Amino acid sequence: MLTERQLLILQVIIDDFIRSAQPVGSRALAKKRGINFSPATIRNEMADLEEHGLIEKTHTSSGRVPSEKGYRFYVDHLLSPEKIEQHELNMINELFEESIVELEQVVQNSAKVLSELTEYTAIVLGPTVEDNRLSKFQIIPINDESAVAIIVTNTGHIEHKLFTLPKSIHPSEVEKTVNILNERLRGVPLSELHSKLMGEIILLFKEHVNNYESFFQSLASVLNISSNDKLYYGGKINILKQPEFQDVEKIKDVMKLMEEENNFYHLLRKTPIGIHVKIGTENKVPEMEDLSLISATYNIGEEQVGKIAILGPKRMNYSKAISVLNLLSKNLTFTLSNLYD
Amino acid sequence: MLTERQLLILQVIIDDFIRSAQPVGSRALAKKRGINFSPATIRNEMADLEEHGLIEKTHTSSGRVPSEKGYRFYVDHLLSPEKIEQHELNMINELFEESIVELEQVVQNSAKVLSELTEYTAIVLGPTVEDNRLSKFQIIPINDESAVAIIVTNTGHIEHKLFTLPKSIHPSEVEKTVNILNERLRGVPLSELHSKLMGEIILLFKEHVNNYESFFQSLASVLNISSNDKLYYGGKINILKQPEFQDVEKIKDVMKLMEEENNFYHLLRKTPIGIHVKIGTENKVPEMEDLSLISATYNIGEEQVGKIAILGPKRMNYSKAISVLNLLSKNLTFTLSNLYD
DNA sequence: TTTAGCACTCATTAATCAGGAGTGCTAACA
């Protein structure tokens, strides 16, 4: 379909545009090393590439700019992996060197490092708590009328919830309840706790716990875990450094996009396993037509727990971003698996 | 110092500028109702006001704009309280109508409402956990080597911390420890837990708990509560609606300011009790020379727990902002005091 | 097939100009 020379020219155009953010003309291109033909020849090839819809002009007599289709082709076929510098490697390794206390902390720091390495905005979706399995449940009475429920999961995630504890419940009943729940619910994904409780466990309650009704109500609400996996940003304002965001309206759009957390939450949830690149309108979000989102997944053992992603202009350094994302997601998976699996 | 008429003119200039963001000229001023003298007269008075440093020209033949000193004078002497509309009252009341589960949630929602009511950016400093008093402490073993410590305070704040539990410790020892700590530390501010532990309580440990040393180490780190009171923003991008932020560099500055959470954290911590207005350079932060920050405190009972604030352009509607802030902080104090005190 | 040459297009920038809002000053007025 495309000749070797056309591929070469396309690659150089996109590489150059990614670097300079300026439309690339035939003369400037001819001067690049590796290019041994005249501007006129290049103009002919460019016309062909434009017919294929891979590059565009911004006006009749301007240089060429990659089209969305061009970026897609570039990402799919022309990308050469970028070498990661030693000092960049160090930054990533430092993330995992300190003693790791909380999973969330590591994840949050990853976003920061990711944004610093790429100069784009990093978005990290924290562990999907719903898929975690219950490993320990406990109730701590605080005063006459309230208590805290503690839920510990297999990935070390801890959650606490305040609830009202009916006065009529005797401490021994509470203990019995805790025992029942631990016995029956260990290993159950948090998302299924509520239905399990309403199914088999309510029968046990009827049998063993006096005055169970209002108490059971409270428990039901406590075990109704809503998906509250969090979204962390790193370098939110990095994106403003990009020359394409010198326009006030565009800045407002992208800031608004990030402000409303749901946007990226849903976008990232949908994302498949492994590295995934969505360019411009492929994101199906009007405000993202000038943005690309590259995402990767990280796991704990076999369980897929979260996503890390880079948000940049369509004209982003895909090669660099993918390399860094790939490395970091693998490191995250490795470290977290060792820790919690 | 200033005549009645000059005060009137100053007030009208500032009111008008706050509304329109345009320099106010003598002719436009003369047409306002309540003004019954000619443009020429107004020009004379304006010249006086300018000599006092209360208003400024943007260029030789422009209308007048309030100076920072002018705003200060306006806030101190000319402010008339703004009536709060019924639907605005409703928005505030709705905050407190739903059953309140977590203090943090209320506080966070306050930021949202505050930003919606004012169209500026709201900043809320959550409860200062350090000043809370311990009301309940508990330890829950998770597995052979780790446990969760639960700390509940008098304001209903719950905190959990993972720590390593030496295998050598027998469950009965843990129970004894929990009893000792609850007995000795109840009512102690979180910020003093650590020193109390290292002082009187270590002696009790030596006496009553076997193999206490490494266990005690863990406890010490658990009870070393760092001040992690959080900063919440509402309507971060509201500030971009203001006509003074149509300049890309300014937008970057203010976004960066908000991105680095420490900035406002420290600024708000310093703020005195009650309503407080800092205009432009009074904030002592170079990037805030075009911004004003109005803050208020909210309490639980007698204890001052947090701050709510509004960040807007220097040309903000002080009257409205102060009224809303005043009302909301009082409501917060009232509701939280009833709940937790 | 490649390339030199040329006419043409269009964005960008600087320069010029007209219109208008606003000021300060002076002199007349109540």
Add this chain to the structure above:
DNA sequence: TGTTAGCACTCCTGATTAATGAGTGCTAAA
């Protein structure tokens, strides 16, 4: 003596024009 009308002057704003230059497509020659 305080107030106001009149006027010359300043400076911002927006529109228009012109020059420059980067780049293209096409044609014809190598």
